[in-house]
Amino acid sequence: MKDVNMSAAGPSQGARAPLGGSAVHEVTSVGAILPGATLGVMGGGQLGRMFAHAAQQMGYFTAVLDADPTSPAGLVSHHHVQTGYEDAAGLAELARLSAAVTTEFENVPAQSLRALAATRPVAPGGDAVAVAQDRAAEKAHFTRCGVACAPYAVIETAAQLAAVGDELLPGIVKTTRMGYDGKGQIRVKTREELAAAWQQLRQVPCVLEKMLPLAAEISVIVARGRDGQMVNLPPQLNVHRDGILAVTEVHAQAMPAQRQALAVESTRSIAQGLGYVGVLCVEYFVLADGSLVVNEMAPRPHNSGHYSMDACDVSQFELQVRAMTGLPLVQPRQHSAAIMLNLLGDLWFRQGDQAQTPPWAQVLALPGTHLHLYGKAEARRGRKMGHLNVTGADAQAVRATALQAAALLGIEAF
Ligand code: ATP
Ligand code: MG
Numbered sequence: 001m002k003d004v005n006m007s008a009a010g011p012s013q014g015a016r017a018p019l020g021g022s023a024v025h026e027v028t029s030v031g032a033i034l035p036g037a038t039l040g041v042m043g044g045g046q047l048g049r050m051f052a053h054a055a056q057q058m059g060y061f062t063a064v065l066d067a068d069p070t071s072p073a074g075l076v077s078h079h080h081v082q083t084g085y086e087d088a089a090g091l092a093e094l095a096r097l098s099a100a101v102t103t104e105f106e107n108v109p110a111q112s113l114r115a116l117a118a119t120r121p122v123a124p125g126g127d128a129v130a131v132a133q134d135r136a137a138e139k140a141h142f143t144r145c146g147v148a149c150a151p152y153a154v155i156e157t158a159a160q161l162a163a164v165g166d167e168l169l170p171g172i173v174k175t176t177r178m179g180y181d182g183k184g185q186i187r188v189k190t191r192e193e194l195a196a197a198w199q200q201l202r203q204v205p206c207v208l209e210k211m212l213p214l215a216a217e218i219s220v221i222v223a224r225g226r227d228g229q230m231v232n233l234p235p236q237l238n239v240h241r242d243g244i245l246a247v248t249e250v251h252a253q254a255m256p257a258q259r260q261a262l263a264v265e266s267t268r269s270i271a272q273g274l275g276y277v278g279v280l281c282v283e284y285f286v287l288a289d290g291s292l293v294v295n296e297m298a299p300r301p302h303n304s305g306h307y308s309m310d311a312c313d314v315s316q317f318e319l320q321v322r323a324m325t326g327l328p329l330v331q332p333r334q335h336s337a338a339i340m341l342n343l344l345g346d347l348w349f350r351q352g353d354q355a356q357t358p359p360w361a362q363v364l365a366l367p368g369t370h371l372h373l374y375g376k377a378e379a380r381r382g383r384k385m386g387h388l389n390v391t392g393a394d395a396q397a398v399r400a401t402a403l404q405a406a407a408l409l410g411i412e413a414f
Contacts, residue, residue, distance in 0.1 A: 032326040033099045033121070035059030038078070039324065040098030040120075042085060042112065044071025046374035046384060047301055048104035050309070052077050054317035060325075063097040065090055072374045073104065085112050095119050102278060102324045106132050106299050107178055123226075123324040124278040124299045131274060132299040135176040135207050145273040147266045147294045150285070151210040161198055164191075168210045173197045176205045185243065187211065212293060216286040218255060219304040220267040223279045223319035223329050230268055231331045233316060235260045236304040238283075239414050244344065244382065247402075247414045248304045250311065251337035251395035255286075262292055270297060279320045281305060303342065303384070310370040310389040311338035336368070336391035339402035341411055343386040348379035350410045355379050363405050368392050 033039075039055045041048045044066025052062040052073050063079035064071065074080035079097050083090025085108050094101065100121040103113065106129060113126035131137045136154045143149065153164050155173070173194065175184035186197035198206060217240060221233040237254040239247040267282040281302030283295040305316035314332040322329055348355040363369055373386035388405055392398030403413055
């Protein structure tokens with residue numbers, strides 16, 4: 001185990017002094033954890049990096065736990081504990097460094113979050129994250145909260161496989177655990193394909209979800225504090241390509257007000273039902289008749305919320321900092337129409353197999369373009385390298401600019 005950044009050039013001992021002793025343990029009962037303290041995050045990906053930036057902007061120090069020495073968040077954090085997520089010494093070091101801990105990805109072992117919570121405020125908590133990690137538990141929770149999900153069946157045994165009703169086909173087999181960006185999913189049309197898919201997925205626990213005709217996909221981000229107070233970002237309209245988010249639009253023309261209100265209300269009840277603390281994103285399908293069907297949730301800031309960094313007065317990452325530290329949550333205000341373009345590694349390979357830098361200067365010559373790159377050394381196809389936020393006065397203006405930027409970058413129009 002190494003705390004690389006600390007041993008190299010960490011903050012002064014003076015900066016860390018307030019963290020010592022028992023003060024930290026009492027802090028939730030006596031008030032907020034204030035700037036000057038160190039905030040820990042499980043996971044060193046881009047979400048952790050943007051969390052670290054938001055925390056540092058507010059005067060916090062940050063500590064990242066991630067085994068990868070070149071992780072995007074580790075590179076910008078004051079402390080980088082380079083161990084696995086279940087390493088007892090690494091977790092102890094993160095707890096020692098941090099006044100509170102959060103997570104940046106949902107597959108962090110829930111048990112590690114529970115262990116950290118023995119000595120530090122942890123938001124979101126291990127129990128809530130455990131629900132989000134398991135599609136079957138997640139769907140059961142949605143149903144309990146009165147929010148409809150796609151018709152589905154749990155497949156854990158050959159008997160359950162045989163008992164699946166024909167009305168669920170065509171469908172999508174999804175592993176209950178560890179799926180992301182469309183990984184761990186197989187589309188099936190017949191019972192034979194279903195059986196073969198479950199075989200291919202090594203007969204791990206799965207759900208079969210009925211394939212629904214989607215008119216659109218949307219998501220909502222809420223932040224909930226320890227006191228139950230909740231705020232939300234305006235709902236996002238999302239375009240996925242090959243199972244990966246490609247474009248997010250948030251402006252007056254993105255969706256009717258009634259749909260926004262319903263999605264926000266559903267998301268609030270899902271967070272409330274979990275006793276959730278932190279930032280939560282819930283994804284929905286919009287069907288042809290306009291009805292909403294919940295897809296899944298992420299117990300953390302979400303790719304579809306990145307527009308808030310440039311288009312809202314409080315970003316999803318600042319909400320994460322406020323929620324975990326017990327600072328007040330205020331309702332964010334969107335001040336600009338926004339479109340976010342995801343920058344996948346594919347954009348580096350438009351001319352063949354040799355990676356080439358996309359035309360950033362031309363893109364940044366367009367008004368209201370904000371480039372965010374995650375510091376990943378190597379571009380690979382399908383890898384999230386960064387995102388471009390485009391802001392404008394209204395839907396029409398922001399769409400015009402975003403389509404120009406997309407054309408320059410080789411992103412398909414939307
Ligand atoms: P991520 O975690 O990156 O959002 P994931 O791997 O968890 O993705 P899902 O969100 O379950 O995957 O599915 C990815 C995409 O596949 C959805 O955004 C949607 O476009 C499509 N999809 C998933 N389930 C269904 C369904 N039941 N009917 C129609 N399309 C679906
Ligand atoms: Mg999804």
